[in-house]
Amino acid sequence: MSGLRIRDLRVSFDGFKAVDGVDLDVAPGDIRFLIGPNGAGKTTLVDAVTGLVKASGSVHFGDAELLGRPVHQIARMGVGRTFQTATVFEELTVLQNLDIAAGAGRSPWSLLRRRTSVPTVVSEALETINLTAQRDQLAGTLAHGQKQWLEIGMLLVQDVRLLLLDEPVAGMSHDERDATGALLGVVSRDRTVVVIEHDMDFMRSFARTVTVLHAGKVLSEGSVAQVQADPKVQEVYLGQGTRDA
Known part of the structure; x- marks a missing residue:
């Protein structure tokens, strides 16, 4: 580290x-x-x-x-950063956003299909950011806090240190702020x-x-x-x- x-x-x-x-x-x-x-x-x-x-x-x-x-x-x-407004691909699913960030080498057409397996780095990121249940949900439909977590997940799959x-x-509810703080604690274990x-x-x-x-x-x-x-x-x-x- x-x-x-x-x-x-x-x-x-x-x-x-x-x-x-x-x-x-x-x-x-x-x-x-x-x-x-x-x-x-x-x-x-x-x-x-x-x-x-x-x-x-x-x-x-x-x-x-x-x-x-x-x-x-x-x-x-x-080295990776986020901005005040989350920059995610809102018309794609959570999983597709992480796939793209991970540079999985999948074609645009294959990204639109439901995949049968998920790379380990992506599944681990989904678990870390607590969005496993939302993996097939369009990013644009996520709650405000969840979009921020997805953006952090997109950095995690790139092995940002x-x-x-x-x-x-900014703009999060009290519960979302607490969940974000807990996420930072997890992320900082090796970053x-x-x-x-x-x-x-x-x-x-x-x-x-x-x-x-x-x-x-x-x-x-x-x-x-x-x-x-x-x-x-x-x-x-x-x-x-x-x-x-």
Whole structure:
């Protein structure tokens, strides 16, 4: 299992410093939450790690440097992400979505037929994301939370080792949030997980460590209790964040 090590990460847009010299260490198997007010640089940091924006500095996942590599190459190195809105193929079934993600080599026509056997990696993902009973259901008919779980499952079948999740519980019910937190606990047994989140209750319940970003810099870092007790965090974020949650 590999960890994430970021040094002096910088991203600028027309002179605006969106990420301004961030150092970040995420241990293997951690569930690290990135929190902070809007515009703090959280999503831009993840964009830099996954190759979507140009950045300077260094980003190592395990022994591999990620910066400067194209998006598809970073993905092949075991780095995967989700976005705030689930990107699943709504007109295909849950199983077909996982099949495509797994690169099973099936033709478009064979994807439309009910299959007699399921690859082990797909069946294991179905069990992990708790959608085995919905395997033949169209993804577009899933509940909101289930679509997010399916997207995580699509990363699991690609053997992603670093999961970067952008507000995975936005719009979820309380029960869906709890189920998502439990899923992150299972996934992190042999993967490293980074979560961008605004839901403070979800963070308090499921974060193992927390990094607070503000104006493109690391403001505070540590356990949930340590971060919540930090006067700087209370001043710029947690008070407002608690009201918004």
